[in-house]
Amino acid sequence: MAARRSPRLDRLGLVVYAAAVVLLTSRHELTLFGVATIGALVVAGPAAGRLLRRACILLALMNGAASAAYAGIAVAHGNFDAAVLVRLNLRTLAITLLTLAVVRRINLAAAVAPLPTLSFLLTLCLGQIAALRRAADDIRLAWTSRTPIRPRPTTARRQAAAATEALLRRAQSRAHATGEAMRSRGLLDG
Numbered sequence: 001m002a003a004r005r006s007p008r009l010d011r012l013g014l015v016v017y018a019a020a021v022v023l024l025t026s027r028h029e030l031t032l033f034g035v036a037t038i039g040a041l042v043v044a045g046p047a048a049g050r051l052l053r054r055a056c057i058l059l060a061l062m063n064g065a066a067s068a069a070y071a072g073i074a075v076a077h078g079n080f081d082a083a084v085l086v087r088l089n090l091r092t093l094a095i096t097l098l099t100l101a102v103v104r105r106i107n108l109a110a111a112v113a114p115l116p117t118l119s120f121l122l123t124l125c126l127g128q129i130a131a132l133r134r135a136a137d138d139i140r141l142a143w144t145s146r147t148p149i150r151p152r153p154t155t156a157r158r159q160a161a162a163a164t165e166a167l168l169r170r171a172q173s174r175a176h177a178t179g180e181a182m183r184s185r186g187l188l189d190g
Helices: 007-026 030-077 082-105 116-145 153-184
Strands: none
């Protein structure tokens, strides 16, 4: 039987993570971003390669449009600075890797247990994530069962766009319903 981690270690890890995120968002040194990235890979342990690949994919999805927009606008105005793009993307990579490593290592429920409001918010978030994951699985299974042959790339892109729209609408609807339920029970002002 594996030994259980102390909730104090989880709380300490969460506090260190929060301090690291504040530090990474308030400073602009590339060496700090490099040290944070290496630290996150060390914390990730054997899963470091997988987490790095996942973080790079997330970075491309999240920062790709923002980086392209900045580059386009800055070039058009004649004040493009590549260092800004490098800092932006390295900072985001470091924070994303750190987040993935911490979520993998820390028991969030144990870490926020002494704080009832955060425990409530965590439970709410995890419930929403589980519901959306089930909805995404249902959409994927429905698509797979109704597609006997491999679809053309344009068809697959359209289906992915429609599925994303459906998930976003469902998330918005669930968030609204949850907010109304909380408001009716007096948990939210307004």
